[in-house]
Amino acid sequence: MLTVEKLEAGYGPMQVLWGPDIEIKEGSITSLLGPNGAGKSTLLKTVLGSVAATGGKIRFAGRDITALPSHKRVDLGLTLVPEGKHIFKEMTVFDNLMMGAYRQEARIHRKESLELVYSLFPLLAERKNQKSGTLSGGQQQMVTIGRALMTKPKLIMMDEPSQGLAPKIVLEIFETVEKLKKEIGLTILLVEQNAAASLDAADYVYIMHEGVIKAQGSASKIKASDEIREAYLGL
Amino acid sequence: MIFEQLSGNLLQGVILGGVYGMATMGLSLIFGVLKVVNVGHGAFIMVGAYVALTLFQTFGVAPPLAVPAAMVIGMALGMVFYYSAIRKLLKGPELASLLATFSCGVILEEVCKQLFTSEARGYNWELGKLDLGFTVLPHAKLLAFGGSALIGILLYLWFHKTRAGMAMRCVVESDEGARVCGIDVDWEYALSFSIGIGLTVVSGVLLTMFIPVGINPYMGGSYTLKAFVIAVLGGLASPYGAFFGGLVFGLIENGSYTLFAQIPGLEPFAMTRFFSFAMLLVILLLRPTGLLKAK
Ligand SMILES: Nc1ncnc2c1ncn2[C@@H]1O[C@H](COP(=O)(O)OP(=O)(O)OP(=O)(O)O)[C@@H](O)[C@H]1O
Ligand SMILES: [Mg+2]
Numbered sequence: 001m002l003t004v005e006k007l008e009a010g011y012g013p014m015q016v017l018w019g020p021d022i023e024i025k026e027g028s029i030t031s032l033l034g035p036n037g038a039g040k041s042t043l044l045k046t047v048l049g050s051v052a053a054t055g056g057k058i059r060f061a062g063r064d065i066t067a068l069p070s071h072k073r074v075d076l077g078l079t080l081v082p083e084g085k086h087i088f089k090e091m092t093v094f095d096n097l098m099m100g101a102y103r104q105e106a107r108i109h110r111k112e113s114l115e116l117v118y119s120l121f122p123l124l125a126e127r128k129n130q131k132s133g134t135l136s137g138g139q140q141q142m143v144t145i146g147r148a149l150m151t152k153p154k155l156i157m158m159d160e161p162s163q164g165l166a167p168k169i170v171l172e173i174f175e176t177v178e179k180l181k182k183e184i185g186l187t188i189l190l191v192e193q194n195a196a197a198s199l200d201a202a203d204y205v206y207i208m209h210e211g212v213i214k215a216q217g218s219a220s221k222i223k224a225s226d227e228i229r230e231a232y233l234g235l
Numbered sequence: 236m237i238f239e240q241l242s243g244n245l246l247q248g249v250i251l252g253g254v255y256g257m258a259t260m261g262l263s264l265i266f267g268v269l270k271v272v273n274v275g276h277g278a279f280i281m282v283g284a285y286v287a288l289t290l291f292q293t294f295g296v297a298p299p300l301a302v303p304a305a306m307v308i309g310m311a312l313g314m315v316f317y318y319s320a321i322r323k324l325l326k327g328p329e330l331a332s333l334l335a336t337f338s339c340g341v342i343l344e345e346v347c348k349q350l351f352t353s354e355a356r357g358y359n360w361e362l363g364k365l366d367l368g369f370t371v372l373p374h375a376k377l378l379a380f381g382g383s384a385l386i387g388i389l390l391y392l393w394f395h396k397t398r399a400g401m402a403m404r405c406v407v408e409s410d411e412g413a414r415v416c417g418i419d420v421d422w423e424y425a426l427s428f429s430i431g432i433g434l435t436v437v438s439g440v441l442l443t444m445f446i447p448v449g450i451n452p453y454m455g456g457s458y459t460l461k462a463f464v465i466a467v468l469g470g471l472a473s474p475y476g477a478f479f480g481g482l483v484f485g486l487i488e489n490g491s492y493t494l495f496a497q498i499p500g501l502e503p504f505a506m507t508r509f510f511s512f513a514m515l516l517v518i519l520l521l522r523p524t525g526l527l528k529a530k
Pocket of ligand 2: 159
């Protein structure tokens, strides 16, 4: 569904990605792990298009999207739950969700999408007229995930969705991620600090270090390898 | 006597302040979306003044009817400057875009000097007056105030009730959030710069309805400075905050003028200017996010 080949990207003169190759299968949860500063967020941003690729290729749903602007990538069914949420704090929960259905294709399906979001997060239905900036951290994360679902995505990339949340909420977030795969058939690329929980949720795992992929394999294989766990995951 | 004079002046201040506020909305919009301070702001007001003057003198178009033309000219200028000068500098250091907008202002001033010479001009559009006893309000000024308030309301409705306006608010709050929703952020930048400049040129038309004389290529400078004070009063990034900032500024400017005029040996006009900037300094020190912002 998504293939990243020899991707290079960075910020100005500083190159961050040094040619990682990644392949994501439809209907799977793929986890991307790695230490701080490895370039995980940069990879997701480059796939979305908010950071420009300086080399390599990104293919999504059979198309080369390397040169496509990000709004066109969203049209194709790609979206991101960004690190640090980036919700529209001054707007109501409802308006945040509706902005997720901004593109034409998503707009047509906004009623069904909204029902789906409210069924996943009933609390958002209760709070729909509340300014989203006044919600708790966990609730704001629900808004971010809900907003991403409103774009009618095929692939959702999530950048540390459990960051800074209480353990109980973290559990809920991981449950939601698995639900999205099982019940809606979404494909998910998950970046997490919480390596143990990600290994449990994921089908396939990539480990990134200093802008390159150091190891990969099925989640069970990575879990079984003491070497990889000790070297990169600190487990 | 002084009381009557003061209340008259304050009323004039509110009316002028509304127009000042309108003349700051474009600056705030551009800052809010692009985080670029348009140092050439006043030059676009000057362009609006010439649009009003030329349409009135050459074609006999009443100044309020020059507003749509000014919006179109302003938006076109905005697009040209955005794609030629601003766009590439957004990722650079702040100084780069400051210098760019400053240069845009200088270019406009010099082009207008070539077209219209540097001689100060004016026009005379008689529309009658409203005599309230303690003060006299020319209809043209009332119309300028009404137009400013109307534009402020329309902008508010556009931002809150339309999909396009909401998308622009999304960009103000978070570029990345907007991008993941599929909003074309680069286009929103161009559009907001263009609308911001359009509003500013329109405000130039409305300001001539207030002061129909002294139109010259370098008239913008003092408006740039006032707009900075007003924008800070209203909370820098909020266009309608700017409108209320304008009202406050108009009140303070006119009120302090009256009071300073009572003190012998003071030149009240110079003192109001001093007072405005003293105020700017104090606000920046105490409440850098603006006086009118809720939190
Ligand atoms: N906007 C930016 N401008 C300049 N450098 C950046 C920017 N964002 C990230 N970097 C740098 O790029 C490198 C990779 O950062 P990135 O955020 O992709 O890492 P990460 O793997 O997501 O780390 P974390 O686990 O801390 O989120 C880091 O050295 C970081 O300092
Ligand atoms: Mg990161």
